[in-house]
Amino acid sequence: MTPATGTFTLPARVLHWLMAGMIVAMLFIGVGMVASVSERHEWLLAIHKPLGIAILILAIVRLAVRLRHPPPPLPADLPALQKLAALASHWLLYFLMLAMPLIGWAMLSAGGYPVMLGASWRLPPIFPTSPVAFAVLRHLHTGFAMLLFLTFLAHMAAALYHGLIRRDGVLSSMTGRR
Amino acid sequence: MHNPSTPDTSPTRHLGSWALIAAVVAVTVAAFGYVGGWLAPQRLTPKRLVDQLQDNAGTFAGYRRNHAKGVCMTGYFDSNGHAQPYSVAQIFTAGRTPLVGRFAIPGGNPYAPDGSVPIRSMALRFTQANGQQWRTGMNSMPVFPVAAPQAFFAQLQAQQPDPTTGKPDPAKVAAFFAAHPETAAFRAWAKTAKPSASFATESYWSLNAFVFVDAHGTRQPVRWRMVPMATDGGGDAGKAGDADYLAADLAERLTRGPLRWQLQITLANAGDPTNDATKAWPDDRRTIDAGTLVIDATQAQESGPCRDINYDPLVLPHGIEASDDPLLPARSAAYADSYLRRTSEEAHLPGTVAPQPEKQP
Numbered sequence: 001m002t003p004a005t006g007t008f009t010l011p012a013r014v015l016h017w018l019m020a021g022m023i024v025a026m027l028f029i030g031v032g033m034v035a036s037v038s039e040r041h042e043w044l045l046a047i048h049k050p051l052g053i054a055i056l057i058l059a060i061v062r063l064a065v066r067l068r069h070p071p072p073p074l075p076a077d078l079p080a081l082q083k084l085a086a087l088a089s090h091w092l093l094y095f096l097m098l099a100m101p102l103i104g105w106a107m108l109s110a111g112g113y114p115v116m117l118g119a120s121w122r123l124p125p126i127f128p129t130s131p132v133a134f135a136v137l138r139h140l141h142t143g144f145a146m147l148l149f150l151t152f153l154a155h156m157a158a159a160l161y162h163g164l165i166r167r168d169g170v171l172s173s174m175t176g177r178r
Numbered sequence: 179m180h181n182p183s184t185p186d187t188s189p190t191r192h193l194g195s196w197a198l199i200a201a202v203v204a205v206t207v208a209a210f211g212y213v214g215g216w217l218a219p220q221r222l223t224p225k226r227l228v229d230q231l232q233d234n235a236g237t238f239a240g241y242r243r244n245h246a247k248g249v250c251m252t253g254y255f256d257s258n259g260h261a262q263p264y265s266v267a268q269i270f271t272a273g274r275t276p277l278v279g280r281f282a283i284p285g286g287n288p289y290a291p292d293g294s295v296p297i298r299s300m301a302l303r304f305t306q307a308n309g310q311q312w313r314t315g316m317n318s319m320p321v322f323p324v325a326a327p328q329a330f331f332a333q334l335q336a337q338q339p340d341p342t343t344g345k346p347d348p349a350k351v352a353a354f355f356a357a358h359p360e361t362a363a364f365r366a367w368a369k370t371a372k373p374s375a376s377f378a379t380e381s382y383w384s385l386n387a388f389v390f391v392d393a394h395g396t397r398q399p400v401r402w403r404m405v406p407m408a409t410d411g412g413g414d415a416g417k418a419g420d421a422d423y424l425a426a427d428l429a430e431r432l433t434r435g436p437l438r439w440q441l442q443i444t445l446a447n448a449g450d451p452t453n454d455a456t457k458a459w460p461d462d463r464r465t466i467d468a469g470t471l472v473i474d475a476t477q478a479q480e481s482g483p484c485r486d487i488n489y490d491p492l493v494l495p496h497g498i499e500a501s502d503d504p505l506l507p508a509r510s511a512a513y514a515d516s517y518l519r520r521t522s523e524e525a526h527l528p529g530t531v532a533p534q535p536e537k538q539p
Contacts, residue, residue, distance in 0.1 A: 028213050034515075035215030035223045037327045037508035042492060042500060045510075111517070112487060114311045119391075120496035122309050131486040135521035149210060157203050164195035165187050 006072040007173045015062045016174055022055055023097060027149050049104075050117040056101035063094060075168045086158070089151055096148045102126075103144065107137035222331055224515040227508070230334045231516075235286025239523040239531040243516040245299050245315075247290055248282025249377075249425045250482030253436065253473040255304060261443055261468035264398050265390035267497030268306040270468060277304045279473070280484040281377040281428065284317075291421035296371035298424070300382040300404060301489035302471075310495035313487075315509070316382035316404060319371070322455035323364040327508035332358070360456040376427045378408040378437045386491065386509075387452035387501040390443075399446035399501055401459065404439035404471055428476050436474040443468050452501040488517040 008016065026048070033044035074083055108115045109125035110133040116122050127133060163171030189196050211217035231243045238246060259272035269275045279302040283295050301315040324330050336354035337346045355361050374380055382404040390398045408431070420426070431437060443466045446452065450459045479485055492500055492510040500506050523530045 028210065031210065031214030034511070035213070035218075035221065035225075037222050037224055037227060037511045039502070039504065039507050041224075041511045042507040111521075113490075113493065114309060116310070119499070120310070124309075129486070131521040132525040134486075135518065135525040135527055138518055139522070139527065153203055153206060156206070157199050160195075160199045160202065161187075164198065165192045 007176050008071055009065070009069045010176075011065050012062070012069060012071070013174060013176050015058060015065060019055065019058055019062065019097065022051060022058070023148070024152065026051055026055065026100075027145060027152070030145055046118075049115065052101040052104050053117060053123070055097060056105075059094070059097040059101075063098070066094075072173050074170065075166075078168070085154075089155055089158075092151050093148075093155065096144055096151065100141065100144055100148065103137055103141045107134060107141055110134040110137055222328055224508075224511040227327070227331055227334075227512045228515045228519065230331060230338070231286050234334055234338050237531055238286065238288050240520050241286075241288045242282075242520060243286050243512075245282040245284055245301075246286050246288040247292075248280045248299075248479050248484075249428060250477040250479050250484035251279045251281060251428070251473045252475045252477070252483065253277055253279070253471065255441065255469055255471050257469040258467070259469075260466050261390070261441075264392055264400070264443070264445070264466070265497040266393050267312065267390075267495045268308050268310065269304050269312055269495065270497070275304045275306055277302050277471075278483045278487060279303065280479065280487075280489065281424070283424070289421075292424045293373045293421075296368065296373045298374060298377055298380050298382075300377070300380075301484070301487075303484075303487050303489065303493075304495075306495055308495075311493050312495050312498060313489050313491060313493040314384060314402075315489045315491055316384055316402075318374070318380040318382055319364065319367050319385075320383050320458050321363045321367065322385045322505065323361045324358060325360050325454045325456045326504050329358055329360070330505070330508070333361075360454075363456055363458065375423065376408075376431070377424055378428065378431050379406050379410075381405050382439075385455045386503040386506050387446065387455075388494070389452075389499040389501050391497050391499060397499075399450065399452045400443050401446070402441060402443045402468075405442055407438040407440065407470075425476070425478075432474065432476055436472045438473075439471040441468040441471055442466070453503050455503060455505055486521070488513050490514065 007013070029044045029048050029051070033041050033048060036044070074086060078086075105115060105123065106127040109127040110130050112129045112134075114122050115125065127137075159171050159174070162168055208217065215221055215223050228243050235243075235246070242248075254274045254276045255269060256274050257270050257272055259270065261270040262272075264270075279300065282299045282301070283290065283292060284297050284299065285295060298318040299316060300318075302313070304312040306312070324333060333354055336350045339345055340347045355365065384402045387399050387401050390400050392398070428437075444459060445464045445466070446459060447463060450463070451457050477483065490510050490513045491506055494500065519530070523532075526532070
């Protein structure tokens with residue numbers, strides 16, 4: 001075994017696990033609210049918008065932390081293809097966690113909806129009113145959500161593969177348990 | 179020990195771990211599929227509701243899936259301040275709030291004759307000075323036929339035209355009403371209701387209950403109604419042979435001046451049902467005159483400012499909240515689905531029905 005040296009910094013680990021919970025919850029809330037005509041539709045939607053903005057803010061903080069504190073290197077013996085997959089999927093996750101809230105915000109703006117984060121807190125529109133833009137952004141929101149869910153599945157499976165099968169220290173670099 | 183530089187990851191060596199990983203992924207996918215409705219085909223979803231509307235009326239690209247035939251209008255609400263003690267919504271402070279609205283008739287066919295249904299509807303979007311909005315869709319009847327979204331879906335299914343006759347099967351419709359006694363109040367209204375000759379002479383009811391919230395956070399369940407000030411020439415029928423008399427009547431009336439309604443807000447007593455749109459509240463409930471709705475212009479819906487507005491009844495300003503009426507989230511969810519379909523058609527996105535050229539039946 002050649003365990004990866006070191007762990008992610010504490011802020012990186014806290015942000016990772018906090019946002020993991022928020023993003024997975026967000027995916028389930030999103031597909032659940034659009035598939036329901038019950039009161040679930042209403043209260044899930046009420047959570048979806050402020051949670052999305054919270055994820056956007058945390059994603060910006062996390063990007064700054066990541067750029068300031070590069071993650072510990074992957075095991076030297078990890079096949080090149082797996083290293084590439086790890087790198088690409090991480091940047092895809094960063095892209096999606098920033099893009100999804102922005103698309104949601106822009107989509108509501110384009111649809112002419114007030115972007116309400118609670119009973120009285122309204123965000124300004126970030127896109128001009130346009131039904132065509134609304135339709136495109138709304139479909140993009142769903143498409144990227146599915147891509148995010150698939151990327152999350154791959155990420156989770158890969159983490160378990162490192163932790164249970166390779167036992168190479170990659171999983172523990174994020175759990176912090178050495 | 180295996181070679182430390184190349185860990186043995188073969189399935190035979192780590193059968194349990196590989197199985198665990200596969201199980202975790204499978205359970206996550208199944209949970210996602212269930213929550214998203216793909217693995218729960220019995221659930222009533224917005225998609226199934228809107229598909230049923232299309233099955234009943236046909237698909238008319240670019241148009242709303244219900245209340246498809248209508249006309250845009252603009253004007254303002256002139257508040258007298260009387261509702262302000264009950265709701266902090268900015269619209270109720272004395273003064274004007276601009277609006278973009280729409281008159282329509284129920285049904286998914288944008289070419290239906292105006293005399294084909296006795297119901298008219300009024301939808302309004304008020305934009306407050308603080309940027310918050312109040313959207314409301316009202317109908318010209320005091321009660322809704324059913325109380326629950328599932329019953330509304332069953333009603334649509336019962337009313338789906340039979341392919342051989344092109345009309346709903348009377349036996350199915352009768353069976354639906356027999357199975358749904360809550361429709362009695364609506365049926366009693368419908369028995370005497372006739373298609374009006376004008377949008378201007380109708381009353382429009384919120385049907386669903388909402389909750390006003392005052393400056394102290396006190397919650398007051400309410401319903402509202404737009405009461406017409408025009409009472410002239412109401413009549414029961416439009417000009418013979420004219421399928422589109424409502425829009426013409428509206429334009430003609432507006433050449434003589436703006437049209438006005440009084441916004442009446444009814445305050446529920448403790449115990450009045452807020453979750454059942456089939457039940458009117460007793461007549462003696464306190465009613466506030468909140469101000470005057472003034473409509474001063476009308477525009478064709480194909481190009482007017484109401485075209486791209488989803489009159490979602492859950493777009494509410496601070497000071498007005500949804501009640502526990504189960505129809506409200508169902509309306510909100512189904513309107514959103516309809517809005518995505520028609521905007522996708524406007525955008526000519528792949529997989530959508532191409533908008534048809536203007537045609538008359």
